[in-house]
Amino acid sequence: MAARSTYYQALDGPAKVRYNKILQCIDDIDPYTISLRSWKEDPHSLPQISYPDIVNFLVYTPSPYTLEDLKCYKGLDAYNQFVSGWVRNVVSTVINGKHVVTAKVMHSQRLREAALKPWLIAEKCGKIITTHCNCIAGLGEACTHVSALMFYIDTKMQRISADNYPRGGRQCRKGNKSTIIQQEMVSFSIRPHHCIKDEECLQD
Secondary structure (H helix, E strand, C coil), X not given: CCCCCHHHHCCCHHHHHHHHHHCHHHCCCCHHHXXXXXXXXXXXXXXXXXXXXXXXXXXXCECCCCCCECCCHHHHHHHHHHHCCCEEEEEEEEXXXXXEEEEEECCCCCCCCCCECCEEEECCCCCEEXXXXXXXXXXXXXXXXXHHHHHHXXXXXXXXXXXXXXXXXXXXXXXXXXXXXXXXXXXXXCCCCCCCCHHHHHHC
16 A cells, blocks of 8 residues: 555544545555645646536535435535635646646635645546545535635636637626636536546547
């Protein structure tokens, strides 16, 4: 077994088993033990996570404990946590072809407490494989801190897309700042237990 963090050592037996299992896709490497020099702050290195990917994961991914859909609708409300500026120091790296992203998420009500450290593993195309957080709800793999990180990535991808294709998005100005208006989600097909962009994954 590869090196494990002090966080891992404090988990109980079943939680350790699950934690070890989800790390298999990234060569058994614990994200909490990755050295600082291995992380990148470049937004272009982030996986192409979009809103449909977030919905698919939070709502339709089977729970690791009940095997039923997570149905974490509360996680969809975590956008407000991101907008409030609580997601900071977002960095990523690639292990075994998988994108690992981590960040520090501040407590909205307890600012003096140490920031939480959610992380996620995703395909380049945006398909979210698994997530984790060192908060109390993190063992369920669908807490609001992880969700806020997902929305952060989604917004970064929208901005990069708007920069690359300036005519594809609508913009408005507030004072001296140019604000990208998110295009309205008209309708999309959410396929349970399936990535909407699997075809793109297969082409990568």
